[in-house]
Amino acid sequence: MHPGPLLAALAGILLTLAILWDAFEAVLVPRRIGRAFRFSRLFYRVTWSTWRAVARRVSPPSRRESLLGFYAPLSLILLLVCWALGLIAACALLQLAVAHGAAAHRFGSLLYMSGETFFTLGFGDVTPGSAAGRLLSVLEAGMGFGFLATVIGYLPTLYAAFSQREIEIALLDARAGSPPTAAEFVRRMSVFAEQGLPDGLMRDWEGWCAQVLESHVSYPLLAYYRSQHSNQSWLGALTVILDSCALVLAGIEGIRPDQAQLTFAVARHALVDITQSFVTGYRADPHDRLPSADLARLREHLEGSTLHLPADGEFERRLAALRRDYEPYAQALAHHLLVELPPWIHAESRRDNWSRGPWDHAIGSLPAAAVWDEEHF
Numbered sequence: 001m002h003p004g005p006l007l008a009a010l011a012g013i014l015l016t017l018a019i020l021w022d023a024f025e026a027v028l029v030p031r032r033i034g035r036a037f038r039f040s041r042l043f044y045r046v047t048w049s050t051w052r053a054v055a056r057r058v059s060p061p062s063r064r065e066s067l068l069g070f071y072a073p074l075s076l077i078l079l080l081v082c083w084a085l086g087l088i089a090a091c092a093l094l095q096l097a098v099a100h101g102a103a104a105h106r107f108g109s110l111l112y113m114s115g116e117t118f119f120t121l122g123f124g125d126v127t128p129g130s131a132a133g134r135l136l137s138v139l140e141a142g143m144g145f146g147f148l149a150t151v152i153g154y155l156p157t158l159y160a161a162f163s164q165r166e167i168e169i170a171l172l173d174a175r176a177g178s179p180p181t182a183a184e185f186v187r188r189m190s191v192f193a194e195q196g197l198p199d200g201l202m203r204d205w206e207g208w209c210a211q212v213l214e215s216h217v218s219y220p221l222l223a224y225y226r227s228q229h230s231n232q233s234w235l236g237a238l239t240v241i242l243d244s245c246a247l248v249l250a251g252i253e254g255i256r257p258d259q260a261q262l263t264f265a266v267a268r269h270a271l272v273d274i275t276q277s278f279v280t281g282y283r284a285d286p287h288d289r290l291p292s293a294d295l296a297r298l299r300e301h302l303e304g305s306t307l308h309l310p311a312d313g314e315f316e317r318r319l320a321a322l323r324r325d326y327e328p329y330a331q332a333l334a335h336h337l338l339v340e341l342p343p344w345i346h347a348e349s350r351r352d353n354w355s356r357g358p359w360d361h362a363i364g365s366l367p368a369a370a371v372w373d374e375e376h377f
Helices: 003-027 039-055 061-098 101-105 107-118 131-176 182-190 197-218 220-224 234-250 258-276 292-301 313-337 366-376
Strands: none
Touching: 003 039, 003 061, 003 131, 039 061, 039 220, 061 107, 061 131, 061 220, 107 131, 131 182, 131 197, 131 220, 131 234, 182 197, 182 234, 182 292, 197 220, 197 234, 197 258, 234 258, 234 313, 258 313
16 A cells, blocks of 8 residues: 555544544543643643733733633634644545545545535535545544534533632622722621631632532633633632731631631642642742731721731731642642732722622712721621
8 A cells, every 4th residue: 555545544543533632621521631732732731821911912901801812712612713724624634535536536525525414414516436434434423423422411510610600709799898908808707707707708618619620620721711800810819818828827816717627628728739730940039928018908908997916026927837838839820820819918998899790880879889898897
């Protein structure tokens, strides 16, 4: 046999196996894949780097965030298209390997026939001229049908995980401000300290962190999906939970540390594992999220509540040690995803998302929303 058909057959088989295995790992395997080279990983590395570079040049931030929000759904569609085109080309190469005579020189026609077979169109204007070619067409039609069915089943799973993640992020608006901060989360939680609510809240967020760990390691694409509001993000929410747990574990007075320890452990586990899926090496970040001036303002912020930050060096030492356990990962992942991490405390008072509306100035609801916030929190 001429080496041409052999090379076409070998290329078609290898390309088919590589794409099917990559799709199998990305869609059906619920775990992080440690293999260095994968087509989908290369795809996201190239497309995200390009999209991110373009987004960094866009201003104001709201428009940049809108542009970033389009990346995840568009990249998913483009990845599926690349998989489908790769399988069509692979099957066309296999048809080329078994074609005879003049048909072997019409690769364009074979490519058209492969696409027609893959999507089960059934036009019949181009047909294989050998028994081996007809067998390949039957196998390709079955593969195409199975591929499309798997993709259709994959999308609801992905969007269900995204929706479940965003529910808790929306709840964080009234519990920790917009964008959320550890200062607001702890202060508002202190209102219900005597009722034992802090432990319940921490337990709920422990479950949310475990869910984020499971879903984002299984489907890393979820990390690129942005939240509904530009001042909210899953990474920001996870960081606020870690910040708040760190305050409690460092020795804040008024909350038991037992549940905070469990929540901190799960949240850090989630952050570290997800970061490893996107960032390959340690990246030093000189930015200090909690300078001494902000810590002093945080201490003043909590003075009117039932919780108090100890004014001793031991508290600050423990807090700094806890921060070193997770902040480098949060900052590295935020840099990769182009997400702004929330501060520990806002420089000035801000209104929550729930208290804003396009008709506020017309109906005069601004003072009422502000009063509700002050009276309850």
